[in-house]
Amino acid sequence: MWFKISIAMLAFAANSVLCRLALAEQQIDPMSFSLLRVGSGAVALGLLYVLFQVQHPLQFQWKSALSLTIYILGFSLAYLYIDAGVGALLLFGAVQITMISYAVWQGERMTWPRWTGLGCALLGMCLLLLPEADAPTFKYALMMLVAGIAWGFYSILAKNMQHALTATLSNFLFGLPLVAMLFLWHLPDSFISLNGVVLAVLSGALASGGAYVLWYSIVKKIDGITASTVQLSVPSLAILGGVIFLGEQLTWLMLFASLIVLCGILMVILAKPRV
Structure with a gap:
């Protein structure tokens, strides 16, 4: 189980690096x-659907497909000018906040440690956006924040997925x-270049399509706190x-802001909700 989780998280992080490498190096345009x-993801998932002779019918859910599409477009456009690590931090921070x-809107009561953690995460993101900090525009x-919100909604809607492969394939085909x-x-x-x-x-085929199916095939087998916590490894x-791959530079402010965001999100996740 933990091996599968590790592979999924590495794939999520690889998406950030692949997208940044393709777009920042002008190998291909965002669209x-x-x-x-999306096309290669749909093809890869379609091949799996046929090879494994899946009997479960495709289920088109427009809300999930639209959320996935907004995430992919925002993700690609943002990585023109955002470093891979900062982009992942903004993305998954927005996912957690969403x-x-x-959960609060649905009636879950928050404890003070959770509110404090949420405030810390927002503070860290604000530090990342300071112009004098070499932060993204x-x-x-x-x-990227919109992309994270869309992925957050996609994750929420994914709880109603009956079959990970068919649901993900349907969303890719719809998008x-x-x-x-x-x-x-x-x-x-x-x-477009060949490298792009x-x-x-x-x-699309590995870090998106395959990873999404892998993640949603195991996310219901682990508790919610564990599922949220492991995603913090992605940034x-x-x-x-x-x-390693892009030659990006680390700054003390980036490390400090990242630590604040991660500590804040950890406080939110690990603090027990009020009964």
Whole structure:
């Protein structure tokens, strides 16, 4: 079980590195990357669906598919100007805040340690967005936050998935024409290289499609606190990947802000809700 979880988290972090490597190095434009990512993910999942002779029918849920599409587009556009580690931190911070806010809206009562943790996480994100801190511009940081909110809703809706493979395949198939329409709208600005295609396909087929199925096949077998906590490893893994593969620089402020965000999220997750 823990081996599968580790593979899923590494895949999530790899998505950040692959996207940043493809876009920041001008290997491909964001819309082409998104289209290839969704298309290759759909193809890979379709092959698995056929090879394993899955009997469960496809279930199209437009809310899940729309959330996935918004996440993928925001994710790709934001990584034009955001480092892999910072992007992952903003993304998963927004995911946690979205899921916590939804729980509160649904009537779950929060303890003071959880409110304190949420405040710390917001403070850390604000530090990351300070212009003098070599942080991402507000526009692209906002895109990443929107992507995180969309992924948060996708994760919430995923709790109702009856079959991980068919549900994920359905969402990719539903999202494909949406991304294709936006791609055609931006067609004059598109550019593609072979390296860009390879990176997009790796992101879509392995780090997205395959990883999402793997994650949702195990997330219901572990408790919610464990499921949330293990995802906190993704920003750290992405920062490490950015340093190793992209030559990105670590700053003391980035480390300090990251520590505040991670400690805040940990406080929210580990604090027991009020009965």
